[in-house]
Amino acid sequence: MGYLNHQQGYREGLLETRSIVKNGAFAVLTPDGLVNNVVPGFDDCDMSILGSPRMGARFVDYLVTVKNQGGNTQGFGGNGVQTFMYVVYGNVTATVDGQSYELAEGGYVYVPPHLELTFVNNNNGEDSRLFLYKKRYQEAEGVGKPEIVTGNVNDIQQKAYEGMDEVLVQDLLPADIAYDMNFHILSFKPGASHGYIETHVQEHGAYVLSGRGMYNLDNNWMPVDKGDYIFMGAYALQATYAVGLDESFSYIYSKDANRDIEI
Ligand code: UGY
Numbered sequence: 001m002g003y004l005n006h007q008q009g010y011r012e013g014l015l016e017t018r019s020i021v022k023n024g025a026f027a028v029l030t031p032d033g034l035v036n037n038v039v040p041g042f043d044d045c046d047m048s049i050l051g052s053p054r055m056g057a058r059f060v061d062y063l064v065t066v067k068n069q070g071g072n073t074q075g076f077g078g079n080g081v082q083t084f085m086y087v088v089y090g091n092v093t094a095t096v097d098g099q100s101y102e103l104a105e106g107g108y109v110y111v112p113p114h115l116e117l118t119f120v121n122n123n124n125g126e127d128s129r130l131f132l133y134k135k136r137y138q139e140a141e142g143v144g145k146p147e148i149v150t151g152n153v154n155d156i157q158q159k160a161y162e163g164m165d166e167v168l169v170q171d172l173l174p175a176d177i178a179y180d181m182n183f184h185i186l187s188f189k190p191g192a193s194h195g196y197i198e199t200h201v202q203e204h205g206a207y208v209l210s211g212r213g214m215y216n217l218d219n220n221w222m223p224v225d226k227g228d229y230i231f232m233g234a235y236a237l238q239a240t241y242a243v244g245l246d247e248s249f250s251y252i253y254s255k256d257a258n259r260d261i262e263i
């Protein structure tokens with residue numbers, strides 16, 4: 001059964017999937033194989049846990065379908081754990097430290113590690129879908145404290161990425177050393193690609209928002225599509241070519257930043 005595509009029972013054809021998991025290295029998770037996980041504190045929500053420490057990540061990513069009056073009123077994160085919520089579609093009301101934020105599609109909120117996030121669906125009885133993240137904050141001396149950040153990607157300027165006009169990047173959090181990570185959206189016009197195959201210590205959890213690409217993960221080229229999730233572990237080789245006819249291949253992803261490696 002794929003709960004996201006409402007497919008139940010036997011299939012017409014053979015069991016097959018594009019999903020692949022190389023623990024500690026990389027993974028592609030397609031929507032078809034995701035299962036619904038019950039997580040305390042989340043009511044009337046279908047949740048799939050995506051990247052997690054069980055896979056080798058130092059963070060946890062979730063795909064959340066919030067139904068009716070569903071949400072989390074108990075509190076998510078805090079006590080040293082920072083959180084981030086991005087609205088894939090729908091509308092939610094997020095509350096942090098007594099302040100509420102109405103988040104529509106493309107809206108997001110970053111919650112620093114000393115505060116908790118609560119939210120409720122606010123989409124006239126329709127579902128909302130969220131990409132949710134948590135990671136223990138890595139303290140560092142003399143770097144200041146991260147603050148609540150909220151916005152909508154439709155209001156953020158797209159910049160040419162590393163000298164390529166057909167690859168556009170948006171930075172969702174401030175370039176401030178107080179933050180030990182950032183969220184970005186990369187958008188590749190059809191035919192565009194990275195300029196080189198990256199090899200870096202930082203991990204990524206990426207959710208594909210639109211289009212299609214051929215993605216190189218540790219020198220395995222594989223097709224990825226809207227709705228797929230990609231985990232790239234430390235030093236995983238990584239690069240993509242966007243394919244398709246007119247739609248940009250774009251994904252939102254986290255990247256750890258601004259910290260030395262602990263030993
Ligand atoms: O920021 C990054 O490291 C990004 N270019 N990586 C990626 O798209 N796989």
Ligand code: MN
Nearest residue numbers: 198200204238
């Ligand atoms: Mn990268």
